Amino acid sequence: MKICNSCILTENFPGISFDDKGVCNFCRSYKPENVSLEAKKQYEDRFVALTAEHCNPSGYDVLMAYSGGKDSTYTLDLFVNYFRLKVLALTFDNTFISERSFVNMNNVTESLGVDHLIIRPNPVTLRKIFMVAAEKELYSPKAMERASTICTSCIGLVKAVTLRTALEKRIPFVGFGWSPGQAPLQASVMRTNPSMVRMTQKAIQEPLCSVAGQNALSQYFVDEEQFADPQRFPWNIHPLAFLEYDEDKIVARNRELGWEKPQDTDANSTNCMLNAYANQVHMNRYGFHPYAWEIANMVRSGVMAREKGLEKFVCGENPDLVKYAKEILEGR
Numbered sequence: 001m002k003i004c005n006s007c008i009l010t011e012n013f014p015g016i017s018f019d020d021k022g023v024c025n026f027c028r029s030y031k032p033e034n035v036s037l038e039a040k041k042q043y044e045d046r047f048v049a050l051t052a053e054h055c056n057p058s059g060y061d062v063l064m065a066y067s068g069g070k071d072s073t074y075t076l077d078l079f080v081n082y083f084r085l086k087v088l089a090l091t092f093d094n095t096f097i098s099e100r101s102f103v104n105m106n107n108v109t110e111s112l113g114v115d116h117l118i119i120r121p122n123p124v125t126l127r128k129i130f131m132v133a134a135e136k137e138l139y140s141p142k143a144m145e146r147a148s149t150i151c152t153s154c155i156g157l158v159k160a161v162t163l164r165t166a167l168e169k170r171i172p173f174v175g176f177g178w179s180p181g182q183a184p185l186q187a188s189v190m191r192t193n194p195s196m197v198r199m200t201q202k203a204i205q206e207p208l209c210s211v212a213g214q215n216a217l218s219q220y221f222v223d224e225e226q227f228a229d230p231q232r233f234p235w236n237i238h239p240l241a242f243l244e245y246d247e248d249k250i251v252a253r254n255r256e257l258g259w260e261k262p263q264d265t266d267a268n269s270t271n272c273m274l275n276a277y278a279n280q281v282h283m284n285r286y287g288f289h290p291y292a293w294e295i296a297n298m299v300r301s302g303v304m305a306r307e308k309g310l311e312k313f314v315c316g317e318n319p320d321l322v323k324y325a326k327e328i329l330e331g332r
């Protein structure tokens with residue numbers, strides 16, 4: 001299979017073409033000046049200025065979408081120790097979280113001294129959603145370029161539950177641990193608003209409700225009463241876009257907080273035991289790896305070496321992990 005000589009995208013990636021040096025069109029149109037140190041500093045300064053203005057002394061400053069994985073653990077530490085904010089960590093338990101990941105979350109929240117809220121939705125509903133997502137595409141062609149259908153479903157619920165919780169608790173900032181490959185710098189300090197949320201929510205809520213039933217998921221999404229109060233809508237912040245991102249340093253810092261890499265997850269996840277199956281389904285369906293886009297972005301911007309990027313998916317998924325999730329979803 002042909003692979004770009006500069007990033008790691010393969011010839012099966014939608015819309016890809018190669019020049020005579022074997023470099024893809026996405027690498028050729030990449031603009032490094034968009035992620036310069038000066039540009040990053042502006043976003044950091046903006047966030048710091050906003051916290052001075054909007055943090056509420058009687059509540060939490062940040063609601064952190066805390067998966068227990070490597071990046072969200074490190075981001076949680078940044079909010080607490082670098083930005084010195086009062087954080088509530090929120091974990092969405094998709095029922096496939098690795099046991100070690102729960103140990104990690106307990107160790108880290110204790111080391112950092114933060115409150116931790118875990119929401120574990122009805123497993124029957126969740127598995128129904130994951131089963132259908134494994135059988136057919138539920139979202140737009142653009143979505144499938146960025147992640148597997150199972151992952152998009154799960155993350156869609158995570159974002160919905162997190163936003164709804166921030167609105168209910170009147171928390172001004174919502175923190176995410178998106179890596180620089182997952183989300184652009186330009187969106188790293190961005191206020192949410194009702195019209196934007198209506199649009200993004202619809203794209204997830206409608207397909208999911210068609211699977212789970214109209215009222216099965218309404219408690220996770222923003223409701224009309226909340227939409228009517230735009231002042232309450234929080235800023236989404238993903239600081240890994242504007243601060244240094246170095247996987248080795250991240251793992252080293254996490255270890256100091258009692259975090260260890262789980263041994264029972266795939267190469268692209270440090271908390272989820274459903275991911276290997278989700279990746280395999282996507283590979284079978286589309287012929288390219290669902291993490292290719294994200295890893296290619298990191299290789300292109302220099303935060304990950306190309307060799308390390310290739311390692312993340314060239315060896316294929318662990319068949320035991322794929323089987324584990326498949327059997328649970330099929331009720332065996």
Ligand SMILES: [Zn+2]
Pocket residue numbers: 004005006007008009023024025026027
């Ligand atoms: Zn490329």
